[in-house]
Structures are given as C-alpha cells and as structure tokens.
Amino acid sequence: MGSDEIIYYAILLAGAVIGLTQIRRSEEAGRWLTVLFLYLIVKELAAKFCAVYYHSNLGFYRITGIIDFVITTFIFLSIPVMHALKKVIYALAVGVILFYLVIIIKWEPQKGKADIYFELVNNFVLVCYALLLMKRIYESIDEESIFRKSAFWIAISTLLFYCVSIVFWGSFNYYVGKNSAIMGDVLTPLYHYANYVLYASYAVAVRLNNFN
C-alpha cells in the first residue's frame, strides 16, 4: 500500500469515525455523508480485490459509479437549503441515471479504454449541484460565519473536485492512448490530491454538523 492510498484510507476512515461517533445527533445530510464514507471504504477494498484477482477493476468502477452518484445526490437532497430545488435535483439525477442505463445497455467500452462519457455527464451534473448549493447558501444568508457551515464545505470541495475530475476524464483516453507521461506525472496525482481535499472537506462538514 503506497503513501497515497494510506492518506486516502486515513481520510475516509476519519470521516467514517467522526460520522459514526456523532450519528445520534447528526442531521440527515451528516448521516448520508457517513454512509458515503463507509461505502467508499468497502468499495475501495473491493476494487483492490478485483485488481489483484481479475487484473482489472474498470468494470467494477463502471458499476459502482452510479452508486457514488446516487449517494451524493441524497447528500445534496438532504441539505435543508436545497429543499427548494428538490425538483431540479430530481430531474438532473433521473437524467444521469437514464444516461447510465443507456451507456450500460448499448455501449461496450473498448478494451483498455475507460467509460468516460458517464463520468463526464455525472461530473458535470455534480458541478451543477455544487453551484446550485452555493446559490442557495448565498440566498439563505444568516449571521453565522460561512466557514461554520457544512453546506459551504460540501459545495466548494464538490465544485473543485469535479472540475478537476472533468479535466481528468476528459483527457484520460487521449493521454493513456498516447502513453503520455502527463497522465502518470500530473493528472493522476492532481486527481488524487483533489480527491483528498473533497473527502477531507466532507469530513469537516460531518464534524461541523451544521447543515442549516
């Protein structure tokens, strides 16, 4: 296990432990975040198992991608300020799920190439969620510091990570096909760091437990 993986698991574990220790007094969004942390730990361990025994986990990630999206959608739906935009979130989520089903049924990825279309659409919709959440935070302003709000940490980290993710998946097949060093030296570390920031911010959001 490399240092990158250790940091990643440590962040997920920290988020899960924080979530579990305060689960009784947690708000709904905090509980969904805890579910996400637990699910990610199990998912990453299972993906590691697939990589070792089947020498590829692309198929596994293809299946779990939609679960990540659905849990994230529930997190956004359970944030009180987003209740006013429930219909928009539902419409976007249904669109993504339908697109996923079409991709799964109709499109067979080429060997060695990742299924970037679903990732791009899914990431784009998550960026929309983040921007909508920022809009709602701005509209429902109160006297509290923005840094004490869980919703703020969720919004900015989601925005940052999924923008990086769009760049990552948008150029993935191109750079992998060219066997370019950019993928290994720049894009992958950048993606990992953005991932750490995302889940560390989610852990902060769980800890603050202030979603109103």
Place this chain on the structure above:
Amino acid sequence: MPDDKELQFFIYTALTVFLLLVGFIVLFIRYYYRKQLANAREKQTMAATFQEELLQSQIEIQEQTLRNISEEIHDNIGQTLSLAKLQLNTINVDERSVEKLTGSKALVSRAIQDLRQLSKNIHTESVLGSGLVKAIAGQLELIERTGICKTELTVSGTPSDINPQVELILFRIVQEALNNSLKHSAAFSINVLIKSIENQLYISVSDNGKGFDPRKNGNSGSGLRNMRNRTKLIGGDLNITSGTPGTTITVTINNE
C-alpha cells in the same frame, strides 16, 4: 506536439482553470460577507426604527393619559370643588364657626387653584401653546411659590422653529429633571439654562443638592430612563454629571 511542450500547455491550462475556480470561490466568500454585513445593517436599522416607534407610541400613550387626567381634573373634580365652595358661601353659621368656615373656604380655594395649575401642567396643548421657554418659566415659578428652593432661568439666544413635538418632549425632560431635584436632592437652588447656538439647543438643569452616582443609579429609576428614552427619540444627547454638591442634567439637540 512533443511531450514536454504538451505538458507545459497542459500545466498552464490546468493552472488557469484552477486559478479561475479559486477566484470564483474567493469572490463568492467576499460577496457572501458583503451581503451578510448589509443584512446585519438593515436588521440594525429595522431594530432602531422599531425601538423609535415603540418609544413614540409609549410617549403618545403617556401624553394621552395625562390629557385625560387633566380633563378629568378640570371638568370633574374642579367642578365638584367649585360647587362645594359655592355651598360653603351660602352657609349661615354662628360666630364660633366663622373662623372654621373661612379656613375651609380658603382650603377649597387653594385646592381648586392647585388642581387648575396641575391640569394646566399636564395638558399637552397648554404646554405647546405657551412655548418652551414660557412653559419652563411657569414650572420654575411654581417651585418658587412652594418656598422649598430658589430658582433661576437663563436664556441665551432665541430657540426658534422647534418642532412642537420636540418642544413637548424637551419640556417633559425638564419637568422630570426638576421633579428629581425636588424629590431627591434636598437642593435649595435650581438653575435652568437654555442656550441656542446656530442649530444646536442646550438645556441644562442644575441644582446644588446632595447629588448621586450616575453609574450606580443611572439606570435604575424610571425617571432617568424616561429622560434617556425621550432624548433618544428626538435624536439628542443626555448628559448627567453629579457630585457634591449638585447635579447637572444637560440635553443637547440639533434643531435643523
């Protein structure tokens, strides 16, 4: 494109996108705090307006109550006493009771006179009609008549164009200050100074009594609280200095 040039291009592009994102978040936080500040200010203004309206209605209610009492004194108690005096005048008594009857008549006359003065003092229109300086002079004259202490009124400049509502509130503040001096200070001299300079009007009420500690007693009495509230309502400043001997209460307003 060679790999290193491609890498350079990629890094610049990624950096630009990243900086734009960070800039967007920083701007978001900045605008959030700006809006938060504007909201807080608006809330403060609303609270101040509400407080002012509340004070205004309290004072209106007080004035209405005083007007009712004044009318009641004038129309009811005054009439009853006048009738009692008339009846006393018609009684024929023997020589032994003449002295008692004359005393009673004098007492009733005095009561009628005092009640009329009281009715006049608390009646809003009566205060507004005579003007601030005259109304204050009348109050000092009443104090003089009691023989409890000497009074002096100094007027410097001509306080003109004062809003009648402001005039009434200023009169009530002076009335309260004079009452406090009489009730608590054991003073034998009270001076009132009315000074008008350009757009500012100063009114001070000073006595040579035993004084008090404004820090200890400044917020406890309803009289002082009333004075503060009334001054706040007309956008003025109330200053209380007290020592041994004497207390000075100064009200300053901008009369624009």
